[in-house]
Amino acid sequence: MKLSERKTLKKKEQILMTAIAVVNKRGYDGATMEEIAAELLMTKGSLYYYFKNKGDLMYECHKFVLSDAMGALEMALNEEGTAEEILRRMISSHIDYAIEEKETNNLIIEPHRFFDEEQLGPVLQLRKKYSSYFDQVIEKGIASGEFQVDEPIFVRMMILGAMNWIQQWYRPDGRMTLEELKRNFEEYILKLLK
Amino acid sequence: MKLSERKTLKKKEQILMTAIAVVNKRGYDGATMEEIAAELLMTKGSLYYYFKNKGDLMYECHKFVLSDAMGALEMALNEEGTAEEILRRMISSHIDYAIEEKETNNLIIEPHRFFDEEQLGPVLQLRKKYSSYFDQVIEKGIASGEFQVDEPIFVRMMILGAMNWIQQWYRPDGRMTLEELKRNFEEYILKLLK
């Protein structure tokens, strides 16, 4: 049992990753169970063995990406360093995910449209938690005198917005390298906070 | 002739406005011709008298909103004042549209998914033009010594991103009034530029 369960989990993860890729390419509505299955060399029907329905699959995708990003962010948050140093790491981490997981993160954009009441709670909570990590650095910076902000929550929103917007304009093959991109964000976000 | 043409235009505009509302509620894929028609107390078929197909209707919606927003922004840009004063007006204008026209502006988010080659050009151009207005104030502020930015284009992207993100978190009935929202944006955006 344990073995087969573990096997199922592996498979589920595989499916999730593929589904995420498809959603990133086609968008939520554009992603069909058919295409996801095909990409996995399975048949449509088989997906339903692992996930109750499309909504469920999308929900798990979303949680998967979010959890992943959250793990990375948490790590960045918990390493040693000044608030500034920590924040720089967090910015870097967030941007990595923003660029890779375009559309899945975009599911974020209108969760109410895509998730039902039951799913919405956990998703919203994850997002809140994710955001709160940023609040924590900011608070830390304020406490240590590194940052000076009157409206920390508002500023955190601005920061996240600015970073999430990347997807709209950043092209990996454009003039700005990923490193420069991150440097710029660090620079200007710090300007906002100091 | 003039009269009937004008009437047709009126009707088209009516349809556009309703369509925009529906798209804002349901998203691009979720908005059906049926629902748009129903909202207008028309039948599906009648919509096709005014617009060639759904894509065309969506395209016009998008142009409509964008042009509108652009007009307002241009006005804000061309009134008297220091760069700072102008920018404050532009921020206010942009936020007004960002809040009202949620999803239609969100069509913006992945234009490549929704528009065909022919439509993409004009849309992209409009968006570019819209952005360029912000570039103009920033340049003006730099020229007059009001602002100090090394990466004006990058900063403009940040600013727009931060503002467009509003849709994700701002609730008109929440703690922050629209005025406070605007004030905050002005404040922090200026902090970014000075």
Next chain:
Amino acid sequence: MKLSERKTLKKKEQILMTAIAVVNKRGYDGATMEEIAAELLMTKGSLYYYFKNKGDLMYECHKFVLSDAMGALEMALNEEGTAEEILRRMISSHIDYAIEEKETNNLIIEPHRFFDEEQLGPVLQLRKKYSSYFDQVIEKGIASGEFQVDEPIFVRMMILGAMNWIQQWYRPDGRMTLEELKRNFEEYILKLLK
């Protein structure tokens, strides 16, 4: 009244000719009232002033072409000459129509599909009459000893079929000129009859 009636007739004829052209290009189902009207610089609705409905219009088109062709054929039949001479003229006449009025003549092909009970009668009668002209020359030829056929009706069917098939393969810009085409038909049809 007389004047206006005459005017109406003229208009009807105009419409018929345009409709015929459209049907020849698009086929029965492919021909839309819209396109016919557009070609006439009218609106769809106006067509209904002159014709009860699409079926009626098509019916009149068909009768128009058939009557026209019949007139020409009758003339060919009634001119002086031996059966052979007459037949040659009739062949020439028939081919002219077969080439020009492709699709309208093709309405012929499955009249039951396109016409209702009421319309079918006259159409079938016209066609029968048209065919009978050929029977007449053949009989005349037999009587005069020019032709020798055991199954005149059957042969007439063959002849008409062979000629109507032209539409499937004859290209005015191909190797065979219209004259050669006619010559060949005359030659071989006569071979059939002698």
Next chain:
Amino acid sequence: MKLSERKTLKKKEQILMTAIAVVNKRGYDGATMEEIAAELLMTKGSLYYYFKNKGDLMYECHKFVLSDAMGALEMALNEEGTAEEILRRMISSHIDYAIEEKETNNLIIEPHRFFDEEQLGPVLQLRKKYSSYFDQVIEKGIASGEFQVDEPIFVRMMILGAMNWIQQWYRPDGRMTLEELKRNFEEYILKLLK
């Protein structure tokens, strides 16, 4: 694997045969996926499991009939006998198909209207090949001195036209039996060739 594939093929063939019947009754445009499905006691959607779209289904219908007819014709061509004997058999074969598969063969009539570029090629080729079988007997007859024709291609066109026209007038319950019909065609076609 083999088994399920074979099953699918059987089903496809079943569908094709039903579709052919419907097309024969209603014509290309008149045949709806709905009706074809209903006739098969399936739902519309299921048809799309087997065929990509209506065009594809029609295309396969056409190929199916044509291939079938071609097989029979080829057999008639390759059996022993003088050119005359062979031709008689071919006429018989062709007439069998012309009578049974009315409309599907009529798809033939304006292939350009119904098939897209990709489909047109194979269809036209099949038709050409089919016609060429008749050319072959004719050439054989000329070579053996049985036939005497100056314009063999033209005559072949006449012959095919004459036979295809059957659909327009032949009624199985009419005066002429199928056998008489064939006999007559053989007789007069040979008259044309000698």
Next chain:
DNA sequence: AATGAATGAGCATTCATTCAT
């Protein structure tokens, strides 16, 4: 665990037809 097959609801789109003006 997986699949092939089938389903049905839903959607965009077309078009003949109507009718008030």
Next chain:
DNA sequence: AATGAATGAATGCTCATTCAT
């Protein structure tokens, strides 16, 4: 006599979902 506008029925097609095997 003509038109603009509206309608609704029909049609091809897609796709999430189900289920027997």
